[in-house]
Amino acid sequence: MNSDETAGNVQGTPEKDPSDWTTGEEPMTGPQASYLETLSREAGEEFDGGLTKAEASRRIDELQARTGRGVGGG
Numbered sequence: 001m002n003s004d005e006t007a008g009n010v011q012g013t014p015e016k017d018p019s020d021w022t023t024g025e026e027p028m029t030g031p032q033a034s035y036l037e038t039l040s041r042e043a044g045e046e047f048d049g050g051l052t053k054a055e056a057s058r059r060i061d062e063l064q065a066r067t068g069r070g071v072g073g074g
Contacts, residue, residue: 018054028056039063 028036028051036056040047043063051059064070 018057023053025052025054027051028053032056032060036060036063039067039069042067042069 032053033049033056036051036059037047037049039045039060040063043066045063048059
């Protein structure tokens with residue numbers, strides 16, 4: 001029963017808010033920049049290469065919602 005509870009907690013754990021990340025103020029990663037550039041192009045938005053990790057994560061979420069990417073993944 002404890003194993004099931006543990007497995008449930010792992011699957012049900014909400015994602016940590018980007019504003020709470022300890023590395024959130026660092027520049028966005030290469031993969032974030034690449035994906036954000038793709039999403040920006042698809043959404044007809046300008047790509048901002050100067051975002052932090054946290055800002056990029058939030059922007060990715062926004063653009064995924066607008067473009068339909070990443071929706072219904074599970």
